[in-house]
Amino acid sequence: MARTHSGNMQASSAHADCGAAASLIMIITSLLDTDLYKFTMMQVVLHHFPAANVEYRFRCRTPNVDLVPYVDEIRSEIQKLCRLRFAEPELEYLRKMRFIKGDFIDFLALFHLNEKYISVTPSPKGNGEIDIEIKGPWLHTILFEIPVLAIVNEVYFRNTQQHPQYEEGRERLRHKIELLGAKPEFADCKIADYGTRRRFSKRWHEEVILTLKEDLGEQFTGTSNVYYAMKHNLTPLGTMAHEYLQACQALGPRLRDSQIYGFEMWAKEYRGDLGIALSDVYGMQAFLRDFDMYFCKLFDGARHDSGDPFEWGERLLKHYEDNRCDTRTKTMIFSDALDIPKVLRLYERFRGRCRLAFGVGTNLTNDLGYQPLQIVIKMVRCNGQPVAKLSDSPGKNMCDDKAYLAYLRQVFGIEQPTEEEIAGQ
Known part of the structure; x- marks a missing residue:
């Protein structure tokens, strides 16, 4: 099947070639700059679990990546993120979705991310890793994950690849x-x-x-x-x-x-x-x-x-x-x-x-010839209780309570992990 490449890439290259000046650009400029499932889940939280409290943790699965030099820059971008509010055209866009309800839109009109619920620090392990902890009401923390991951990525790459390919x-x-x-x-x-x-x-x-x-x-x-x-x-x-x-x-x-x-x-x-x-x-x-x-x-x-x-x-x-x-x-x-x-x-x-x-x-x-960061932010507690996923891929599990993981496996009849899975956790 023939394709017509109209030059769209070249036309948009002016806004892509940001170079070293990228550090001056605010990374997240809209609270809509996230995945749709964050809003669909958030509406369920509002209607059914408004009092739930949760804790999320960050992990970089890519070995030998030093993120510590960028902690202050990441914090600065998160501060800017927490100053954002939903604009009226954004709320109207969400309102037109058939599954979004009016009271949820009313809540979003008052919503903002609160900096007190998130912390970014160098890992005490001293190995170049950083600790990002998000802790607070689920309703008020659920929108952190995607933009924070996007911030970590962009801060890292605009510092390490100042002249992108x-x-x-x-x-x-x-x-x-x-x-x-x-x-x-x-x-x-x-x-x-x-x-x-x-x-x-x-x-x-x-x-x-x-x-x-x-x-x-x-x-x-x-x-x-x-x-x-x-x-x-x-x-x-x-x-x-x-x-x-x-x-x-x-x-x-x-x-x-x-x-x-x-x-x-x-x-x-x-x-x-x-x-x-x-x-x-x-x-x-x-x-x-x-x-x-x-x-x-x-x-x-x-x-x-x-x-x-x-x-x-x-x-x-x-x-x-x-x-x-x-x-x-x-x-x-x-x-x-x-x-x-x-x-x-x-x-x-x-x-x-x-x-x-x-x-x-x-x-x-993120396919420009550089190794992408395999970074995640996962929920690890809800209402003070450990929570976990037990996926079918070794290394994707994330839980800091081994006793709970073992109990979860027992309850759901899941085989005990291999040494590879344990290493991934």
């Missing part, structure tokens, strides 16, 4: 677009941008989005970033993240039923809308045990975020068939460390058997 990034992006259009049978293979949290910079992020919109057309389905969705008339995408189901470990009536409780509360709030369930907080086996016929028929599909995606897809499709669901009406969303060749392999495996969607993150928004 934008042309290399543009060439790589062109190649990805060409791969998606290489065969006529790929015409219905569609991708979305999920790359806010690990982007090289916000300006590069916007250039990538504009290029995908122009060159991919209908193959580009939208972005998880609400700000760029509003600014560039794209579809904002997202439902729930791990922290929601993790918090339900402390908020539900019984730990073993916490995943079921989370899905039920989600359905109570959205009444069939936003029907994509996250499958890997306790691993696929535990997910399938809880995702019974009721949930199979109630939810539109599920999202993959750890483990072997091909195995996950086959197991999910068989599960739908066993529960008398037409798999062709169900959606599988893949979002774990995707690149375009993997997207195409998954598309070839599952096309025609179900509806497919692909959320590509770091490989779109």
